[in-house]
Amino acid sequence: MNLTRRQALITAISAAVAGVLPRSASATALDDAMAAFTGGVEPTEGGIIITAPEIAENGNTVPVEVESEGAARITIFATLNPSPGVATFTFGPLAGAQRASTRIRLAETQDVVVVAEMADGTYQMAAQEVKVTIGGCGG
Amino acid sequence: MEGVRPRVRVDRATEAGETVEVKTLISHPMESGLRRNGDGDLIPRQIINRFTAEFNGEMVIDIAVEPSVSTNPYFEFDAIVPEPGTFTFTWYDDDGDIYTSTNDQSF
Numbered sequence: 001m002n003l004t005r006r007q008a009l010i011t012a013i014s015a016a017v018a019g020v021l022p023r024s025a026s027a028t029a030l031d032d033a034m035a036a037f038t039g040g041v042e043p044t045e046g047g048i049i050i051t052a053p054e055i056a057e058n059g060n061t062v063p064v065e066v067e068s069e070g071a072a073r074i075t076i077f078a079t080l081n082p083s084p085g086v087a088t089f090t091f092g093p094l095a096g097a098q099r100a101s102t103r104i105r106l107a108e109t110q111d112v113v114v115v116a117e118m119a120d121g122t123y124q125m126a127a128q129e130v131k132v133t134i135g136g137c138g139g
Numbered sequence: 140m141e142g143v144r145p146r147v148r149v150d151r152a153t154e155a156g157e158t159v160e161v162k163t164l165i166s167h168p169m170e171s172g173l174r175r176n177g178d179g180d181l182i183p184r185q186i187i188n189r190f191t192a193e194f195n196g197e198m199v200i201d202i203a204v205e206p207s208v209s210t211n212p213y214f215e216f217d218a219i220v221p222e223p224g225t226f227t228f229t230w231y232d233d234d235g236d237i238y239t240s241t242n243d244q245s246f
Binding site for chain 2: 060061062065078081082083085086087088089090091092093094095096097099100101102103104105106136
């Protein structure tokens with residue numbers, strides 16, 4: 001493909017706008033949602049197993065399993081969905097493991113971020129990118 | 140909401156204290172509130188916003204559910220069966236309806 005200087009410039013600008021603006025907006029929403037979950041405590045990386053496909057053909061139903069031994073609560077965020085919160089699992093005394101599996105909507109290729117509140121009040125986090133072929137959310 | 144049908148599959152515990160796997164599914168559109176109809180009007184949100192699983196009144200798992208959970212919400216988790224008794228599964232709809240399903244465990 002032979003790009004003229006003008007086309008190259010336009011492409012660069014639209015990429016910058018598309019990349020920067022929505023990302024900063026959704027990053028704020030994610031920060032807010034995460035702060036609401038952790039009460040502002042900074043989570044440390046690790047301690048969570050996320051099982052999700054690397055590539056999801058259909059963003060309407062993406063299987064995701066989360067596990068974090070010793071967690072009191074585990075929450076899933078879809079960082080680029082219209083609203084980042086997906087589900088929060090609170091484990092009771094009869095939970096056989098701190099593990100849960102569900103199916104979620106992903107509007108586009110994005111990081112799935114999982115945060116766990118441990119029994120001692122500390123927070124752990126992990127992330128996995130899921131590439132989405134056809135987005136879900138019906139927007 | 141009419142026509143909502145819960146389905147649950149639970150392993151059978153063979154002795155007290157055993158951990159069993161629970162799989163639940165409920166038929167529900169999980170209307171996100173972000174979709175538009177043919178006239179361009181937003182279709183109002185109507186989702187299952189909470190799911191709980193209890194055994195003999197004690198909590199196994201309590202799930203806060205957002206519109207990003209798929210149509211026909213599916214949840215899978217592990218539960219301890221400390222004694223013979225009954226699992227109660229409850230789904231809460233935005234419209235105030237509550238759907239329940241039970242599973243008996245005896246050994």
